[in-house]
Amino acid sequence: MTILNCSAVTCVYNKDQLCSRGEIEVTGPEARIADETCCGSFRDRNEASVTNSTMESCGCEKINIDCKAQECTYNEHCRCTASAIDINGENASTQKDTCCGTFACKC
Template sequence: MTILSCSATKCMYNDHELCSRGDIEITGNGAHRADETSCGSFRERSSGSAMNSTGEHCGCKKINIDCKAQECTYNEHSKCTASAIDVSGCSTEGCNETQCSTFACKC
């Protein structure tokens, strides 16, 4: 599993820059740069919703990452092999842009 730090604080799964989803998918099949990737699991938090209202989930420091960025150095059979990654994302209202800041092209 990979250590994840996520700054996409408008994501409904973000819990103090950790992910409460359990696993994520990084998209960007033809990516050659970090800004061509994104967190495919991102879901914008609605203003009235309470995250983790059931109390069953907590932010996870280590997470399974399915990676579709085939040109990334850390992609091995669609799994992320990096020891740690950063998913960056804006924290302003209405913003849903994310990227894997750790992406490194093997091309």
């Protein structure tokens, strides 16, 4: 599994820059640069309906990543093989405001 550092602190799943979701999806099937990827699991803290289980689950350092950014050098059959990644998205209010900062194009 991959170590995930996430700066999207406006996301309902973000706990101290770790993710409490258990698994995330990174999108960007045509991406050639990091900004063309995004975290498809981002949910704005202010808009998401927050369940008790979401609030109580803690952030995990390691996480499964289902990644659609197939042009990334770390992508193997939609799994991320990087040892650690950074999801960027300070002040994000939508998924499009986030990206995988570790994306490195094979191209």
